[in-house]
Amino acid sequence: MALRQLALGVLAAFWAGAAGAQGKGFLPYEDSGAVARGETLYQEFCASCHGVDLEGETANWRERKDSGRMPAPPHDASGHTWHHPDMVLFRLTKLGVEAVVGQGYESDMPGFGDVLSDAQIIEILAYIKSTWPDDVIGMHNARSGS
Numbered sequence: 711m712a713l714r715q716l717a718l719g720v721l722a723a724f725w726a727g728a729a730g731a732q733g734k735g736f737l738p739y740e741d742s743g744a745v746a747r748g749e750t751l752y753q754e755f756c757a758s759c760h761g762v763d764l765e766g767e768t769a770n771w772r773e774r775k776d777s778g779r780m781p782a783p784p785h786d787a788s789g790h791t792w793h794h795p796d797m798v799l800f801r802l803t804k805l806g807v808e809a810v811v812g813q814g815y816e817s818d819m820p821g822f823g824d825v826l827s828d829a830q831i832i833e834i835l836a837y838i839k840s841t842w843p844d845d846v847i848g849m850h851n852a853r854s855g856s
């Protein structure tokens with residue numbers, strides 16, 4: 711994994727977004743083309759665990775599975791995806807939860823850095839964000855905007 715490359719790509723995305731979106735973070739959730747591409751990719755790469763309607767793997771997503779690992783949480787407004795700023799969501803998706811949390815934490819959330827480009831990851835996250843109600847988008851902007 712070329713970490714330096716990752717950092718540069720993310721910085722570029724961050725500054726591009728920050729310049730254009732003014733305190734809304736770098737996810738193009740108001741760009742209908744990006745959102746449509748993100749939805750297609752979401753269905754292909756994420757829906758099997760996070761649900762076709764972003765509803766999560768199970769209604770009991772706060773409880774560990776028999777394996778001791780956490781189920782996939784919903785990405786709709788009922789989950790805690792929106793608690794995380796853009797950069798955290800990007801890193802979790804690109805690197806996987808184990809790599810981001812570290813300290814031997816075991817997780818079923820893989821990293822997608824080998825199958826999805828940075829731009830594709832950003833479009834998937836933009837799709838997810840576009841489904842949230844306005845008040846949740848506002849709270850997420852406050853966490854992600856700069």
Ligand code: HEC
Nearest residue numbers: 755756759780781782783790791799802803807817818819
């Ligand atoms: C093989 C199942 C699986 C697939 C496929 C998957 N995820 Fe996950 N994801 C998980 C699990 C399980 C967790 C919870 C991890 C944990 O807490 O240990 C998770 C957590 C996350 C989180 C953190 C959410 C939060 O509220 O803390 C994000 C962001 C995420 N996934 C994004 C994605 C995206 C985007 C895709 C598609 C590119 C995807 N995931 C595909 C299983 C999956």
